[in-house]
Structure formats: C-alpha cells, structure tokens
Amino acid sequence: MMEKALRLGTRRSKLAMAQSGQVAEAVRRVTGRPVELVEITTYGDTSREHLAQIGGTGVFVTALRDALVRGEVDFAVHSLKDLPTAQPEELALAAVPPREDPRDVVVARDALKFTDLPRGARIGTGSPRRMAQLNAYARxxxxxxxxxxxxxxxxxxxxxxxxxxxxxxxLAAAGLNRIGRIDEVTDFLSVDTVLPAPGQGALAIECAADHADLIAALGELDDPFTRVAVTAERSLLAALEAGCSAPVGALADLPPLSAPLERGDPQADAQIVKEMRLRGVVGTTDGTRMVQLSTTGPVPQTHDRAMALGRELATEMLAQGAAGLMGERAQ
Structure with a gap:
C-alpha cells in the first residue's frame, strides 16, 4: 500500500510553483513518499499596492503559515527573503537547501548592460533596496x-x-534561473554594485514544530553553510529593526582569496573552511546617503554565533546612522 502523500503548500505564481516542484522532487527522493502541491493564495499575490505600502513583511508567507498551523498542509516552501525574521514557535525551519545565485540581474532593451543604458533610462524595480543602490552607483x-x-x-x-x-x-537571478529564463538576462550585477536582499537566492522549507519525523526527513535537504550565511544576514536585518521592504542589503559569503590557488591546495581548503564575510548596506532610495560596512571572521559553527555576527555588524551600522536611512521600519 502506497504511503499517504505529503502535502506541500505553495504560492500559485509560476516561480513559486517551479521552486516548490523542485523541492517536491527532492523530498520524494529522501523520503520515498509521494508529494502533492497544494496551491494557496497569499495577500501579497492579490494586492496591487507596492510592497512598501502594504508593509512587505510576511505578505507572501502568512497564508502558507496559517495552512501549516491548521494542518491543511504538511510543509511549505518559501523564498527565504520573504520570511519575517521572527520564527513562530509552532513552526520549524526544517531545511535551507543550497543557495542559488544571490545576485540581481538586468533585463534591458537591445541587450544592453546596466552601464551602457542611455541617459535618462527608466529602470523598473519593486525594491527600495535596489533603488537605493542603483541610484547610489549612478550618482x-x-x-x-x-x-x-x-x-x-x-x-x-x-x-x-x-x-x-x-x-x-x-530581477533576482535565482528566480529567472528556476523558471528557465536566465538566458533573457542582459547583465549580471556584481554584489559590489548591488548587495542582494538578506536570504536572496535561498529557499526555506517549514513544517509544524511538533512533527519531529518530518523535520528530520526534510533536514536531509539542509545545507549548513547556506543556513549560517542566511542566518547572519537575517540577524542583521532584524537588529536593524527593518522589514522585508526596507532598503537593506546583506550577503554572507566566502571572501576572495588574496592569490589564485590550485584546487586541493591546503591553504585554499583552510580558508574555505574557516572564513566568512558579512556585508550590509542601508541607503535612502534616491541614493544620496548610504551606510555600507563589512566584517570577516570564522565561519559560524552554530546558529547563535551566526546571529551574533549579524547583530554585531548591525550595531556598527546603526552607530553610523543607518536607522535614519530606512523609510520602512518594522512595527
């Protein structure tokens, strides 16, 4: 007799369905159980207001989380950058799979690069974070x-x-890649030009906190480095008291080596194992004022240490006036 199918809650958008389908296939492999997608409409999908106007935080995830709590679905897949930084006690973040490309990308007319756009070029984005950094770079x-x-x-x-x-x-590179449209990109924006949103490119797999067996099974999909990286980024966001729609960018990654090293070189292996760089930026959307800082240190080995790293960098940014640059503050 076939085991009962696991119900995966997902938003209805093409991107959400694509990434949930990919997770469903991975869950089938690790559990041996069938997985069915349950489509759920969120407030963020139906509202026509801009995210900054409707608050941003949680608008794409609340309905999915409500369905989890009511037992209507067994687990849910979110774009991690959409998750509020506070984790509900009744839900567990069971897995953060390996991260996709976190960069932002440009899709422009005539296959133009960002720096080749004509004077007065109009660039569309729904993100105050992108606006702030694009305008700062332009200035x-x-x-x-x-x-x-x-x-x-x-x-x-x-x-x-x-x-x-x-x-x-x-747009985000990860989203276009997941729906098979990465070939439409005309320029990949370096993270030195535009830092991504905290958690961008990563997925979050949530389930009820009291489903220990399911948490353990989903945990097979977890990538430890991605988890500590996004934990540090989201801790910075939380410490800035900023919501998903605030003009905050953050990225935790491996710092570049000072000199090219061969694969398998012990010095390279040691650095990859030991060091992580966390960068953060806050700016006004017109790009006139920015606070951008970074720190490099040992790769956090625990959730608490990753949280501490984010808080420490946020404290430095606040000391330099970051709070006054955020148009959207969490309520």
Missing amino acids: THGLDIETVPIRGNVDTRIGYVRDGELDAVV
Missing part, C-alpha cells in the same frame, strides 16, 4: 537613470521592457 559613476516602482510577476515585469514602457528591469 558616483556619472550615470543618468530614473528608477521606477513596479509590481507584478516575471512576465509582467519583463513585458514593460518588451513593450517599450521601460528601458530595463532588475
């Missing part, structure tokens, strides 16, 4: 651009470029 590099707030799914956003309403839009 310091003599570019003449206008950032335009937009909403909608990938088709809608890229459609603005195809229809000539905008010269370019900025």
Whole structure:
C-alpha cells in the first residue's frame, strides 16, 4: 500500500510553483513518499499596492503559515527573503537547501548592460533596496537613470521592457534561473554594485514544530553553510529593526582569496573552511546617503554565533546612522 502523500503548500505564481516542484522532487527522493502541491493564495499575490505600502513583511508567507498551523498542509516552501525574521514557535525551519545565485540581474532593451543604458533610462524595480543602490552607483559613476516602482510577476515585469514602457528591469537571478529564463538576462550585477536582499537566492522549507519525523526527513535537504550565511544576514536585518521592504542589503559569503590557488591546495581548503564575510548596506532610495560596512571572521559553527555576527555588524551600522536611512521600519 502506497504511503499517504505529503502535502506541500505553495504560492500559485509560476516561480513559486517551479521552486516548490523542485523541492517536491527532492523530498520524494529522501523520503520515498509521494508529494502533492497544494496551491494557496497569499495577500501579497492579490494586492496591487507596492510592497512598501502594504508593509512587505510576511505578505507572501502568512497564508502558507496559517495552512501549516491548521494542518491543511504538511510543509511549505518559501523564498527565504520573504520570511519575517521572527520564527513562530509552532513552526520549524526544517531545511535551507543550497543557495542559488544571490545576485540581481538586468533585463534591458537591445541587450544592453546596466552601464551602457542611455541617459535618462527608466529602470523598473519593486525594491527600495535596489533603488537605493542603483541610484547610489549612478550618482558616483556619472550615470543618468530614473528608477521606477513596479509590481507584478516575471512576465509582467519583463513585458514593460518588451513593450517599450521601460528601458530595463532588475530581477533576482535565482528566480529567472528556476523558471528557465536566465538566458533573457542582459547583465549580471556584481554584489559590489548591488548587495542582494538578506536570504536572496535561498529557499526555506517549514513544517509544524511538533512533527519531529518530518523535520528530520526534510533536514536531509539542509545545507549548513547556506543556513549560517542566511542566518547572519537575517540577524542583521532584524537588529536593524527593518522589514522585508526596507532598503537593506546583506550577503554572507566566502571572501576572495588574496592569490589564485590550485584546487586541493591546503591553504585554499583552510580558508574555505574557516572564513566568512558579512556585508550590509542601508541607503535612502534616491541614493544620496548610504551606510555600507563589512566584517570577516570564522565561519559560524552554530546558529547563535551566526546571529551574533549579524547583530554585531548591525550595531556598527546603526552607530553610523543607518536607522535614519530606512523609510520602512518594522512595527
């Protein structure tokens, strides 16, 4: 007799369905059980307001979490950058799979790179974080651009470029990769130009906290480095008291080696094992004021240490005036 199917709660968007489908296949492999997708509509999917207006925090995940608590689904998949930083006691973050490319990308007319866009180019994005950093880069590099707030799914956003309403839009590389549209990218933005949102490119798999067997099974999909990296990034976000829609970027990664080393070189292996760099940025959306800092240290071996690393960098950023640069503060 076939075991009862696990019910995976997912948003209805093309991207959400694609990434949930990929997780479903991985869960089938590790559990040997069938998995069925249960489509759930969230407030963020139905509201036409911009995220900064509706608060941003939790608008894409609350309905999924409610379904978990009510027992209507067994586990749920979220884009980790959409998760509020406070974890509900009744739910467990069972797994954070290996991270996709965390960078932001440009889809522009005529296959243009960001720095090749014409004077007065209109660039669409729904993210105050992207606006802040794009405008800051433009100001310091003599570019003449206008950032335009937009909403909608990938088709809608890229459609603005195809229809000539905008010269370019900025999206997450991970999302385009998961739906098989990465070939439409005309430029990959270096994280030195635009730091991604905390947790960007990573997925979160949640289930009820009292389902120990399911937590253990889903835990097979967890990537320890991705988990400590996004924990540090989200801790910084929480310590800044900023929501998902605030103009905050953060990335924890491996710092570049000072000199090229061969694969298998003990010095390279030691650095990869031991060091992680955490960077954070906060800025006004017009790009006129920015606070950007970083710290490098041992890769955190525990959740608490990763949290501490994020808090420590946030404290330094607040000391330099970060709080005054955030238009959206968590309530």
